[in-house]
Amino acid sequence: MAEVAAAAGVSPTTVSHALSGKRHVAEATRERILRTVAELDYRPNLVARGLRKQETQTIALIVPDIANPYYPASARALNDGLSSAGYLTLIGNTDGDPGLEAALLRDMVARGIDGIAMHSLSTAPAKARQIVGPSVPLVMAGSDDGSQSADLIATDDAAGIGEAVRHLAASGIRDVGFISGPEGQTPGVFRLTSYRAATQALGLHIDPSWIVNTTYTRDGGFAAATRVLSAPTRPQAVLCANDLIAIGVLDAARAIGLRVPEDLAVVGFDDIETAALVSPRLTTVVNSSAMVGARFADLLLRRIEHGPGAPFEQVVLPTSLVLRESA
Amino acid sequence: MAEVAAAAGVSPTTVSHALSGKRHVAEATRERILRTVAELDYRPNLVARGLRKQETQTIALIVPDIANPYYPASARALNDGLSSAGYLTLIGNTDGDPGLEAALLRDMVARGIDGIAMHSLSTAPAKARQIVGPSVPLVMAGSDDGSQSADLIATDDAAGIGEAVRHLAASGIRDVGFISGPEGQTPGVFRLTSYRAATQALGLHIDPSWIVNTTYTRDGGFAAATRVLSAPTRPQAVLCANDLIAIGVLDAARAIGLRVPEDLAVVGFDDIETAALVSPRLTTVVNSSAMVGARFADLLLRRIEHGPGAPFEQVVLPTSLVLRESA
DNA sequence: TTGAAAGCGCTAACAG
DNA sequence: CTGTTAGCGCTTTCAA
Numbered sequence: 001m002a003e004v005a006a007a008a009g010v011s012p013t014t015v016s017h018a019l020s021g022k023r024h025v026a027e028a029t030r031e032r033i034l035r036t037v038a039e040l041d042y043r044p045n046l047v048a049r050g051l052r053k054q055e056t057q058t059i060a061l062i063v064p065d066i067a068n069p070y071y072p073a074s075a076r077a078l079n080d081g082l083s084s085a086g087y088l089t090l091i092g093n094t095d096g097d098p099g100l101e102a103a104l105l106r107d108m109v110a111r112g113i114d115g116i117a118m119h120s121l122s123t124a125p126a127k128a129r130q131i132v133g134p135s136v137p138l139v140m141a142g143s144d145d146g147s148q149s150a151d152l153i154a155t156d157d158a159a160g161i162g163e164a165v166r167h168l169a170a171s172g173i174r175d176v177g178f179i180s181g182p183e184g185q186t187p188g189v190f191r192l193t194s195y196r197a198a199t200q201a202l203g204l205h206i207d208p209s210w211i212v213n214t215t216y217t218r219d220g221g222f223a224a225a226t227r228v229l230s231a232p233t234r235p236q237a238v239l240c241a242n243d244l245i246a247i248g249v250l251d252a253a254r255a256i257g258l259r260v261p262e263d264l265a266v267v268g269f270d271d272i273e274t275a276a277l278v279s280p281r282l283t284t285v286v287n288s289s290a291m292v293g294a295r296f297a298d299l300l301l302r303r304i305e306h307g308p309g310a311p312f313e314q315v316v317l318p319t320s321l322v323l324r325e326s327a
Numbered sequence: 328m329a330e331v332a333a334a335a336g337v338s339p340t341t342v343s344h345a346l347s348g349k350r351h352v353a354e355a356t357r358e359r360i361l362r363t364v365a366e367l368d369y370r371p372n373l374v375a376r377g378l379r380k381q382e383t384q385t386i387a388l389i390v391p392d393i394a395n396p397y398y399p400a401s402a403r404a405l406n407d408g409l410s411s412a413g414y415l416t417l418i419g420n421t422d423g424d425p426g427l428e429a430a431l432l433r434d435m436v437a438r439g440i441d442g443i444a445m446h447s448l449s450t451a452p453a454k455a456r457q458i459v460g461p462s463v464p465l466v467m468a469g470s471d472d473g474s475q476s477a478d479l480i481a482t483d484d485a486a487g488i489g490e491a492v493r494h495l496a497a498s499g500i501r502d503v504g505f506i507s508g509p510e511g512q513t514p515g516v517f518r519l520t521s522y523r524a525a526t527q528a529l530g531l532h533i534d535p536s537w538i539v540n541t542t543y544t545r546d547g548g549f550a551a552a553t554r555v556l557s558a559p560t561r562p563q564a565v566l567c568a569n570d571l572i573a574i575g576v577l578d579a580a581r582a583i584g585l586r587v588p589e590d591l592a593v594v595g596f597d598d599i600e601t602a603a604l605v606s607p608r609l610t611t612v613v614n615s616s617a618m619v620g621a622r623f624a625d626l627l628l629r630r631i632e633h634g635p636g637a638p639f640e641q642v643v644l645p646t647s648l649v650l651r652e653s654a
Numbered sequence: 655t656t657g658a659a660a661g662c663g664c665t666a667a668c669a670g
Numbered sequence: 671c672t673g674t675t676a677g678c679g680c681t682t683t684c685a686a
Contacts, residue, residue, distance in 0.1 A: 001679065011657045016681060026655060047378045047439040048679035051662050056374060058417070058438075067403035067617075069396065069600070076394035079420055088434070090385070091416050093406055107415070111385075112374040247604070273396070277574070279606035290394075328663065338673045343665060353671060375663035378678050 001042065008036040019044065050112060057086045059300060060108035062118040064096045068216070069272045070242065071119065074293035078117055081297020087114065096121035096185055096216075105131045115139070115304055117296040121185045125150040137303040141292050142187040144314070151299040152314040153292055157187065158194040160285035160319030161239065164267045165198035167283075167321060168237045173265060177210030177235035179224045179245050188216075188241040191269060195239055210235045214245065221248020222255075229256055229264065237265035237327060243275045243284055250278060250326065265327035280325035287319055328369070335363040346371065377439055384413050386627060387435035389445040391423045395543070396599045397569065398446065401620035405444055408624025414441065423448035423512055423543075432458045442466070442631055444623040448512045452477040464630040468619050469514040471641070478626040479641040480619055484514065485521040487612035487646030488566065491594045492525035494610075494648060495564045500592060504537030504562035506551045506572050515543075515568040518596060522566055537562045541572065548575020549582075556583055556591065564592035564654060570602045570611055577605060577653065592654035607652035614646055 005012045010029060017023045018033040025033070036042075050056040061078055063071045079089050090113060092104040101123040108116055115137035118128065125140050129149035132138055141153040168176055178195045181188030192211070199206055209231050214220035221244060228234060229252060240246035246268030250260060258264045260280050268275055268284035275282040295315055303310070332339045337356060345352045345360040352360070363369075377383040388405055390398045406416050417440060419431040428450040435443055442464035445455065452467050456476035459465055468480040495503055505522045508515030519538070526533055536558050541547035548571060555561060556579060567573035573595030577587060585591045587607050595602055595611035602609040622642055630637070 012680080013657060013682085014655090017656090020681080022681085024655070029655085043433065043437045045378075045439065045679050046434075046437045047374060047383060048662090049681075050374045051372075051378050051664090051678090052680045052682085054662070065403065066393075066406070067399045069399070072394045072396070072399045075418070076392065076420060079393070079418070088438070089418050091402070091406070091418055093403060106370065107373075110370045110373045111415070112372065274601050274604055277601055277605045279604075339664080340666085340674080341672060344672090347665085349665085351671070356671085372663050375678090376665075378662090378680085379664045379666085381678070 001044070004033065004036050004040055004042045007040065008033045054112070055114050056112045057088065058090050058111070058113045059087050059115040059117065060090045060092065060104075060111075060113045061296075062092045062094060062101065062104050062108070062116065062120075064119060064121050064216070065093050066091060068244065069274060070244075070270050070289050073289040074119070074296070077290040077293025078296045079293075081294050082300070085301065094121070096182065098122040102127075102131055109133065109136055115300040117141075117293075117300060119292075121181075125152065135308045137300055137308075139296050139299045139303070141296070148312050151303055151312050153295050153299070154314060154316040155187065155287050156316050156319045157191045158197065160269070160287070160321060161191060161194040162198040162201070163319075163321040164239055164283075164285060164327075165195070165202060165204075167323070168265055168267070168327060169202050169204070171265070171327075173236045174204050175207070175210070175233075175235040175237070176204060177207075177212075177228055177238040178240075179221060179228070179238055179249065180211070180213050180241045181216045181245075183213045188213075191239075191241050207233055207235070209233070210238075216242050216244055218244050218248040218251065221245035222251045223248070225249040225252035226255070229253065229258065234264075237261075237267065239267045239269075241269055243268035243270045243272045243282060246282055246284065246326070247274065247278055250280070250282070261325070261327050267321075267327045271322060276324065283324045283327040284322055285319050286322050287317065291317055328371070331360065331363050331367055331369045334367065335360045381439070382441050383439045384415065385417050385438070385440050386414050386442040386444060387417045387419065387431075387438075387440045388623075389419045389421060389428065389431050389435070389443065389447075391446060391448050391543070392420050393418060395571065396601060397571075397597050397616050400616040401446070401623070404617040404620025405623045406620075408621050409627070412628065421448070423509065425449040429454075429458055436460065436463055442627040444468075444620075444627060446619075448508075452479065462635045464627055464635075466623050466626045466630070468623070475639050478630055478639050480622050480626070481641060481643040482514065482614050483643050483646045484517045485524065487596070487614070487648060488518060488521040489525040489528070490646075490648040491566055491610075491612055491654075492522070492529060492531075494650070495592055495594070495654060496529050496531070498592070498654075500563045501531050502534070502537070502560075502562040502564070503531060504534075504539075504555055504565040505567075506548060506555070506565055506576065507538070507540050507568045508543045508572075510540045515540075518566075518568050534560055534562070536560070537565070543569050543571055545571050545575040545578065548572035549578045550575070552576040552579035553582070556580065556585065561591075564588075564594070566594045566596075568596055570595035570597045570599045570609060573609055573611065573653070574601065574605055577607070577609070588652070588654050594648075594654045598649060603651065610651045610654040611649055612646050613649050615644065618644055
């Protein structure tokens with residue numbers, strides 16, 4: 001920048017203002033500066049600008065695993081919602097590990113990011129807020145501890161799962177199992193709770209062996225289903241905490257020789273693209289990842305604009321059951 | 328940092344060294360400093376460190392679209408290969424637009440990233456190098472202009488496509504079409520070339536109407552296939568520039584009432600997870616996205632270590648045909 | 655309409 | 671074994 005200033009015969013201050021437009025610069029000087037900038041191919045150093053302005057035009061996206069098909073759509077929508085404001089996305093994978101979630105939150109703050117969007121599996125908002133400090137814009141999805149310490153995006157799990165259970169009951173199914181994520185991890189726990197409530201509301205009996213924890217993966221679903229389905233009293237249907245698990249259940253049903261949905265009805269959660277592609281096509285609860293990403297962007301932008309003082313917002317995304325072939 | 332220094336009764340320099348370990352600090356002082364750091368919950372400002380050291384521990388990943396199922400695995404593998412060295416990934420989506428590709432390259436450099444990994448659709452290595460300057464570590468995949476201006480990751484398209492064409496010919500198929508990506512975009516052009524070479528080697532005739540350009544999406548594949556398959560002289564098989572296109576072709580075949588593979592054989596490219604899940608399961612050329620990400624990390628690390636002087640490397644990833652149900 | 659000077663928070667000579 | 675000083679490249683008072 002000093003070079004540009006020298007070449008254009010002005011002070012660095014003026015170059016800065018000519019580029020930022022933050023104060024008026026005489027038309028002639030401005031043109032001269034812009035020409036010099038082009039000639040010298042000068043590009044502002046954003047690290048220096050970030051240090052000085054205490055804002056980096058970067059927002060952090062913390063996810064369990066970007067390779068899990070649920071998250072990329074969220075990442076893309078977040079990016080698109082923020083790119084017009086000049087933000088770029090810095091990404092971190094946690095695999096749901098509480099230690100990594102915490103470490104990544106700290107690291108992101110140390111990097112001076114302007115906001116954090118987090119799909120949390122193990123860290124509650126209060127804990128996350130404690131780690132990042134009071135002034136960092138923080139929006140979390142999939143986790144609500146009632147602490148009012150971050151902007152929140154929730155999914156109406158109860159509605160979707162209630163709809164699913166009623167749909168099954170309407171087809172005469174009374175024995176419904178649930179395959180959740182790792183013990184204690186959100187959002188599985190919420191969905192499990194919704195399942196308990198929904199079955200109880202219909203007066204359905206639940207055998208404890210029908211409820212099982214596993215990882216949020218296809219392999220996890222396969223392993224869990226293999227256990228549940230080979231028990232003497234297997235359920236007629238299983239609800240799954242996400243679609244990946246449900247696809248694993250489909251695998252297991254095929255391996256065991258169970259027809260879906262005749263012998264076993266399967267319902268997923270999320271409606272990732274693949275859900276409509278597997279065979280049989282998966283009946284699932286729609287929980288749009290792209291919608292979450294878009295809301296991340298909205299809330300972050302609003303929080304950045306209004307500062308830490310404004311009351312925290314909570315948006316709850318609707319869910320709906322999409323009927324396909326598996327149930 | 329000044330606060331910590333004051334509280335611990337030492338100079339900032341000593342605090343810096345106590346934390347970085349770059350020079351010896353007396354055990355007692357070090358312990359005192361570390362305690363103070365913990366008490367004050369001090370966290371180094373990485374933006375300031377970045378400005379001073381001219382390195383940000385950040386690498387850029389530029390992809391056409393992170394929501395396209397091919398790229399997340401690459402992103403994850405890149406991240407994993409780099410995270411132990413303390414790097415985080417800054418992501419950019421270009422949609423293959425040359426202008427965006429260029430703009431993103433510039434922006435990343437301005438942000439002082441320590442290296443760039445790019446899945447390029449429209450920008451050749453020479454052009455990218457010109458934009459980022461001579462000293463920025465740059466690894467590109469899917470694009471080679473023979474200019475020796477960046478580290479390169481290539482896929483052995485010819486081998487995989489040759490294998491596919493021979494497999495089709497062995498089943499008695501002689502009329503093979505090719506659905507590519509947008510005109511002129513890599514990697515479609517390379518694959519199209521490989522297809523021409525492979526069919527010619529077997530003496531197969533190609534009708535010009537069997538070769539068509541479209542976007543690298545399921546919808547693109549559907550639209551293109553609808554055109555190709557409704558022509559009077561439709562091919563017996565189509566090769567596709569990627570799996571998403573192939574899945575769209577499957578959709579189109581179903582819509583038209585063509586049985587796959589009996590009436591139409593379909594071969595994809597990439598072997599994304601979904602390829603094995605669709606019905607019929609997709610026969611495709613394996614081109615591991617995770618492998619690309621891992622190589623990105625390797626090459627970037629090596630380049631960062633050795634500096635811009637070392638000769639550019641080029642790794643070519645093997646491909647292989649995986650036989651499933653669609654061909 | 656423009657400039658001088660200070661400073662964001664750190665690290666690396668240089669010096670002792 | 672430790673401290674002083676300078677400076678990374680910007681933006682923003684303050685002053686003219």
